[in-house]
Amino acid sequence: MSEADFIIRLRGIATDPAARGLADDVAEWEGLVLTHDMIVEGIHFLPDDTPQDVAWKLVAVNLSDLAAKGAAPVGVLVGYSLGDDEWDAAFVEGLDLAMRRFGVILLGGDTVRVPAGAPRSFGLTAIGRAPPGGAPSRSGVRPGDQLWVTGSIGNAGLGLAMRLGQEEANETCLAAYRRPQPQLTFGQAVVPHVHAMMDVSDGLLIDAQRMADASGCEFVLMLEAVPLSAALLAVRPDVVDTRLAAATAGDDYQLLFAADPGAAGAIRDIAAGLNVLATPIGHAGVGAGIVLTHRAQRIVLPERLGFTH
Amino acid sequence: MSEADFIIRLRGIATDPAARGLADDVAEWEGLVLTHDMIVEGIHFLPDDTPQDVAWKLVAVNLSDLAAKGAAPVGVLVGYSLGDDEWDAAFVEGLDLAMRRFGVILLGGDTVRVPAGAPRSFGLTAIGRAPPGGAPSRSGVRPGDQLWVTGSIGNAGLGLAMRLGQEEANETCLAAYRRPQPQLTFGQAVVPHVHAMMDVSDGLLIDAQRMADASGCEFVLMLEAVPLSAALLAVRPDVVDTRLAAATAGDDYQLLFAADPGAAGAIRDIAAGLNVLATPIGHAGVGAGIVLTHRAQRIVLPERLGFTH
Numbered sequence: 178m179s180e181a182d183f184i185i186r187l188r189g190i191a192t193d194p195a196a197r198g199l200a201d202d203v204a205e206w207e208g209l210v211l212t213h214d215m216i217v218e219g220i221h222f223l224p225d226d227t228p229q230d231v232a233w234k235l236v237a238v239n240l241s242d243l244a245a246k247g248a249a250p251v252g253v254l255v256g257y258s259l260g261d262d263e264w265d266a267a268f269v270e271g272l273d274l275a276m277r278r279f280g281v282i283l284l285g286g287d288t289v290r291v292p293a294g295a296p297r298s299f300g301l302t303a304i305g306r307a308p309p310g311g312a313p314s315r316s317g318v319r320p321g322d323q324l325w326v327t328g329s330i331g332n333a334g335l336g337l338a339m340r341l342g343q344e345e346a347n348e349t350c351l352a353a354y355r356r357p358q359p360q361l362t363f364g365q366a367v368v369p370h371v372h373a374m375m376d377v378s379d380g381l382l383i384d385a386q387r388m389a390d391a392s393g394c395e396f397v398l399m400l401e402a403v404p405l406s407a408a409l410l411a412v413r414p415d416v417v418d419t420r421l422a423a424a425t426a427g428d429d430y431q432l433l434f435a436a437d438p439g440a441a442g443a444i445r446d447i448a449a450g451l452n453v454l455a456t457p458i459g460h461a462g463v464g465a466g467i468v469l470t471h472r473a474q475r476i477v478l479p480e481r482l483g484f485t486h
Numbered sequence: 487m488s489e490a491d492f493i494i495r496l497r498g499i500a501t502d503p504a505a506r507g508l509a510d511d512v513a514e515w516e517g518l519v520l521t522h523d524m525i526v527e528g529i530h531f532l533p534d535d536t537p538q539d540v541a542w543k544l545v546a547v548n549l550s551d552l553a554a555k556g557a558a559p560v561g562v563l564v565g566y567s568l569g570d571d572e573w574d575a576a577f578v579e580g581l582d583l584a585m586r587r588f589g590v591i592l593l594g595g596d597t598v599r600v601p602a603g604a605p606r607s608f609g610l611t612a613i614g615r616a617p618p619g620g621a622p623s624r625s626g627v628r629p630g631d632q633l634w635v636t637g638s639i640g641n642a643g644l645g646l647a648m649r650l651g652q653e654e655a656n657e658t659c660l661a662a663y664r665r666p667q668p669q670l671t672f673g674q675a676v677v678p679h680v681h682a683m684m685d686v687s688d689g690l691l692i693d694a695q696r697m698a699d700a701s702g703c704e705f706v707l708m709l710e711a712v713p714l715s716a717a718l719l720a721v722r723p724d725v726v727d728t729r730l731a732a733a734t735a736g737d738d739y740q741l742l743f744a745a746d747p748g749a750a751g752a753i754r755d756i757a758a759g760l761n762v763l764a765t766p767i768g769h770a771g772v773g774a775g776i777v778l779t780h781r782a783q784r785i786v787l788p789e790r791l792g793f794t795h
Binding site: 178179180182183184186187189190191192193195196197199202203204206211212213214215216217219220221251252254255256257258259261262265266269272273276282283284285286287288289290291292295296298300302304 | 487488489491492493495496498499500501502504505508511512513515520521522523524525526528529530560561563564565566567568570571574575578581582585591592593594595596597598599600601604605607609611613
């Protein structure tokens with residue numbers, strides 16, 4: 178069963194409105210935003226990633242879901258598979274570092290020992306306070322909305338290729354893969370202005386398609402507007418293929434959001450004030466699916482829009 | 487690193503009072519009680535346990551932690567490893583059944599696909615409302631307190647032996663292993679009367695020792711008072727070895743609690759009203775550790791008091 182098919186089944190039993198039909202990465206319940214994400218060795222991280230990096234990623238991917246709801250993070254519960262002593266100790270160190278960095282407390286959790294040789298998996302539940310106006314969903318986009326993305330896209334995907342020795346390494350891309358930075362502060366600041374928001378974890382195009390589908394809109398995305406970092410453009414030419422690769426790579430943990438064009442000034446001010454890049458990359462219209470353009474030329478969508486699990 | 491050593495390290499970074507020093511199975515935060523437990527194939531359940539039973543156990547072991555704090559359960563988030571289609575569908579069915587039985591909603595979660603052949607592991611975060619007077623810890627026992635346990639002890643351990651074909655099966659013990667029943671209603675009702683409460687998951691003796699240690703008390707336990715079911719005594723003679731085996735078997739998910747002897751009448755009334763067995767099994771004194779007696783004779787503690795992970 179694919180993850181999507183399984184979630185369809187789970188939806189049948191997640192009938193409380195707090196669960197948001199399991200369509201939104203988080204639950205919102207009594208002013209709290211709750212999320213639970215797992216990472217598995219060999220799937221979400223490499224067996225030789227450092228334990229500090231694995232711990233960081235476990236915290237960051239969950240807090241990124243809170244960031245996308247404009248939530249202020251509070252605490253985490255961790256499900257941990259014991260490994261060898263050195264690894265475990267370094268994991269705790271990385272967990273501590275990430276929790277301090279993002280200002281969350283360790284509320285609890287559980288540890289288990291998996292059979293020898295089994296891949297290790299870790300789970301984390303993150304709890305935050307919903308913003309005063311409630312957490313935005315991914316289904317609130319309205320035709321005419323401007324579509325925005327924070328930060329740079331594709332750095333982490335290239336960083337993974339560097340980790341695998343397929344590319345000459347540079348620090349910016351490696352860091353994006355190793356230590357993703359959830360956009361918590363920006364998410365909380367921008368949330369009053371957005372109609373919909375989600376984090377980009379599986380690839381910009383696939384996540385944009387999910388938002389378009391959930392909202393019943395068409396998204397027109399300008400590939401040339403997708404923000405690529407100088408670090409990425411230092412090793413890749415600025416051509417359509419580079420931009421398609423970046424827009425279908427995963428692990429960005431940036432925010433994708435939709436807002437009324439009239440909010441653009443306020444959004445730019447927030448971004449400037451927080452020193453966060455926020456870039457308009459297209460708009461929503463009446464219709465369905467993704468239309469991709471590059472310098473006003475329509476581009477055929479790649480077969481693979483990002484990661485599906 | 488053992489689970490205990492790892493938790494000692496985690497404690498160093500779980501400095502917020504809400505985490506209760508990771509010493510209490512749950513966190514208490516702003517009127518909520520939160521817990522996260524994992525179960526792993528081959529460790530906490532058998533590869534050929536039915537998916538419905540695995541789902542039930544995942545819910546029940548977490549809600550048992552809430553029961554032990556007198557909390558009213560609200561919702562769960564589930565971390566799920568995908569398997570084959572039939573198994574996954576049956577798991578959802580079991581999850582639904584358990585959630586309906588215990589009145590909790592599915593708030594969210596995550597699904598991952600583990601590499602082929604890897605043991606599957608599942609995590610669950612349960613959230614409940616703390617009782618008005620706050621959640622009791624396991625460290626509040628006072629010398630002179632009476633020690634109580636709910637239900638029968640040892641059924642699930644014998645049920646596991648039956649599942650493994652080591653014993654002729656009977657329904658009561660098999661059901662105790664397959665479908666543990668967290669004592670949620672009794673926990674909420676009795677909580678105003680207890681000084682300390684925890685669930686018995688790793689074995690009555692080891693869990694009693696943990697409560698004695700946490701409270702800085704000695705526990706004197708009368709082995710002959712430990713409640714054994716008719717189903718257990720139908721296949722085992724009522725001798726010291728039978729009682730020691732029951733008191734060191736795991737998976738009971740009964741409640742162990744300490745209360746002033748003056749509260750005994752109220753506790754008996756609550757138990758009678760809810761049709762739950764509640765049995766005094768000893769008392770707390772000044773000192774440390776466990777003293778075990780059988781018909782007023784002191785018994786040497788077995789080397790293994792229960793499961794350690």
